[in-house]
Amino acid sequence: MGTLLRETDRHAERIMVMVKNGTHEPGNDAIMRSWSRCVNEYRLHPDRPRTPSVIDRAALESRCERKADVIDCARYEMTTLYQQLADADLAVLLTDTDGVIIHMVSSPAFSAEVAPLGLRTGGLWSEAEAGTNGMGTCIAAAAPVAIRREDHFFTQFSNLTCSAVPVYDPSGEIAAVLDVSSRSKQMQQHLLVLLGMTARMIENRLIDQRFRNAHPLHFHSRPEFVYTLHEGKLAVDDEGHILAANRSALFQLGLQSMDEIRSRRIEDLFQTSLEDMLQRSMSSSFHPVVTYRANAALRFFAVARRPASSATANVHPISATAAAALVNPTPLPERRSPHRPAALRAVSPSRATFKDQRLLAHLETARRVIARQTPVLLWGETGSGKEVFARATHDASPHADGAFVAVNCASLPETLIESELFGYRAGAFTGAQRSGRRGKILQADGGTLFLDEIADMPLELQARLLRVLDERQVTPLGTEDTQPVDFQLISGSHQNLPALVREGRFREDLYYRLAGIELELPALRERSDKRELIHDMLKAESGGDSRLSADAERLLMDYPWPGNIRQLRHVLRSASALADGQAITREHLPALILHPAPMSAHAHVPAQVAMSCDTPAGAEEDAPQPVKLNPIQANERQVLLQMLEQHRWNVSNVAKALDVSRNTLYRKLHKLHIEVSHPE
Ligand SMILES: Nc1ncnc2c1ncn2[C@@H]1O[C@H](COP(=O)(O)OP(=O)(O)OP(=O)(O)O)[C@@H](O)[C@H]1O
Incomplete structure (x- = not known):
């Protein structure tokens, strides 16, 4: 207690002396100005802390209502930021312009810990109330601020480090403040940059949301920045008058504020008209077209679109590809609607079925995150569609025009x-092709690299991959030449990577590098679009001339599908061949579907079970100890055992049925502790 008092006294004295003498510590101007406001304007005293103020529920609700669209636009971006920061001891906060917290993303444990400080929705953090602090000082200074522990005016907050940035509305006024408050002792240098990026995303969404009836015009002086966070964005009415602009648009056009642009026409800014831009954008499949600044030789690349609110906005052949999804970003409220967002209809590659709401939400997340150059890690059972999902994400990404290169780390021998x-390079090792070989990473330059079954990557290669990701350059084997490379990264795994990290089998730094965001893909049995998927796939497999009897459909709907969509495809393929144009009935389905074994509920599968075929009676004492498998592996193991039984333990036939190489299957069997007596 005594120590605490002494600390408070020392802290208070330091502030009062510095304010009185007007002392400036280098780089500390914003803090000094804030301390001075606290003492001279708000009449606060650092050794007289106040009880945190929290407004009542009704008042909070009415504030949230007033800022409903800002919260809607921020909610998703705040969650993404929280996931990116990957730290349980922090909160991402949004306040209104009075400093009242109107939205908060944090872990339950951290929220409970900081609630007594007033760090909770309804908490009032204006400078006048809480002294120097991230949110309040950002509002007072109308600028980004970082307030480290003892920079806070009151010692009760000196365990917190806060970074905050203003979020502007389309009229150029501050609409809210976005803040990250943590227990961290270190100020994370990149935090203000990340916060600034998130604020821009929110601002761009606000323009989309508030000007749904206007034509969006995207532009940048470099074509690769159109449709990115850095693009200039204008909302234009039918007559070509500018209604709103984002900060990047003002900056690129050399303007200071919205007042200089509001109600001016496109022709005043560029050497083009709205009609001309719309025409040219349509005929270029919404790829950026060249235009020039009015009265200047400055070149821009731009795209104009019909308003998002018009039902057939921007219909064009390109809508079959996911690039259309990018030209039509979906505001949050649409995403929450029970119907499928238009943008995501376009995300699906032509023959994939994506109607499950969770999957759609994941696609939308992946699409937005990858556009920020953030790696995506997909987690899902085998055959659940990770690669198909990764391709859909690529097709909807800014790198859609580049190659999509998939590498399955489990199907390659480690040495390859x-x-x-x-x-x-040519002749790098015995057996190398004479001409050398361009690796998959370089093939993915300008596109997307999908590393499936990343958990199977050997440890020493994990280090090399990490270096490539950090340095963005590759050194092919046998050379010393480094080549720059630019690709988006998606990885997939059915294994629990954090568990592998704990066991020392996967590098922790690589895991964090890969998991910019982690998305769990639902298993087929959990998908709400299971029925549609079955029918779509049957159509594709039978060329449209097979149908299902009600009984067969019920069996397929009830089966737990441990092998997921891949297993479904094989079952439908063989059933439609057997039915030979007739309706598929239960007779055409494998015994496995008619009498499904219960899904294993435990993560523990005794290895002895796997070896029951080979273990002589009475050998139990020598049997290996039970092996720990996670639930996914346990299920996988069960389905493989069933398939092996069905194919009389003929590994080649099982590999054929699963559409994988025998090598892959052997490695999988080995991993799942299934021993086969006669490896072929
Ligand atoms: N949404 C979908 N619509 C139609 N078919 C799909 C869909 N998702 C996956 N499939 C099909 O299911 C099979 C398995 O898909 P995919 O290879 O993407 O799964 P995976 O999770 O990557 O598998 P693994 O765990 O073996 O890497 C493929 O034949 C694919 O075409």
């Missing part, structure tokens, strides 16, 4: 993974 990924 390195050359396959990094490439090699």
Whole structure:
């Protein structure tokens, strides 16, 4: 207690002396000005802390209502930021312009810990109330601020480090403040940059949301920045008058504020008209077209679109590809609607079925995150569609025009993974192709690299991959030449990577590098679009001339599908061949579907079970100890055992049925502790 008092006294004295003498510590101007406001304007005293103020529920509700569209636009971006920061001891906060917290994203434990300080929705953090602090000082200074522990005016907050940035509305006024408050002792340098990026995303969404009836015009002086966070964005009415602009638009056009642009026409800014831009954008499939600044030789690349609110906005052949999704970003409220967002209809590659709401939300997340150059890690059972999902994400990304290169780390012998990924020069090793080989990473330059079953990447290659991701350059085997490379990264795994990290089998730093965001894909049995998927796939497999009897459909709907969509495809393929144009009935379905074994509920599968075929009676004492498998592996193991039984333990036939190589299957069997007596 005594120590605490002494600390408070010392802190108070330091502030009062510095304010009185007008002392400036280098780089501390914003803090000094805030302390001075606290003492001279708000008449606060650092050794007389106040009880945190929290407004009542009704008042909070009415404030939230007034800022409903800002909260809607911020909610998703705040969650993404929280996931990116990957720290349980922090909160991402949004306040209104009076400093009242109107939205908060944090872990339950951290929320409970900081609630007594007033760090909760309804908490009032204006400077006048809480002294120098991230949110209040950002509002007072109308600028980004970072307030480290003892920079706070009151010692009760000196365990917190806060960074905050203003969020502007389309009229150029501050609409809210976005803040990250944590227990961290270190100020994370990149935090203000990340916060600034998030604020821009929110601002762009606000323009989309408030000007749904206007034509969006995207532009940048470099074509690759159109449709990114850095683009200039204008909302234009039918007559070509500018209604709103984002900060980047003002900056690129050399303007200071919205007042200089509001109600001016497109022709006043560029050497084009709205009609001309719309025409040219349509005929270029919404790829950026060249235009020039009015009265200047400055070149821009721009795209104009019909208003998002018009039902057939921007209909064009390109809508079959996911690039259309990018030109039509979906505001949050649409995403929450029970109907499928238009943008995501376009995300699906032509034959994939994506009607499950969770999957759609994930696609939308992946699409937005990858556009920010953030790696995506997909987690899902085998055959659940990770690669199909990754391709859909690529098709909807800014790199859609580049290649989509998939590498399955589990299907390659360990010795080949390195050359396959990094490439090699001619004659780099025995057996190398004479001409050398361009590795998959370089093939993905300008596009997307999908590393499936990343958990199977050997440890030493994990280090090399990490270096490529950090340095963005590759050195093919047998050379010293480094080549720059630019790709989006998606990885997939059915294994629990954090568990592998704990066991020392997967590098922790690589895991964090890959998991910019982690998305869990639902298993087929959990998907709400299971029925549609079954029918769509049957149509594709039978060329449209098979149908299901009600009984067969019920069996397929009830089956737990441990092998997921891949297993479904094989069942439908063989059933439609057997039915030969007739309706598929239960007779055409494998015994496995008619008498499904219960899904294993435990993560523990005794290895002995797997070896029951080979273990002589009475050998139990020598049997290996039970092996720990996670639930997904346990289910996988069960389905493989059933398939092996069905195919009389013929590994080649099982590999054929699963559409994988025998090598892959052997490695999988080995991993799942299934021993086969006669490896072929
Ligand atoms: N949404 C979908 N619509 C139609 N078919 C799909 C869909 N998702 C996956 N499939 C099909 O299911 C099979 C398995 O898909 P995919 O290879 O993407 O799964 P995966 O999770 O990557 O598998 P693995 O765990 O073996 O890497 C493929 O034949 C694919 O075409």
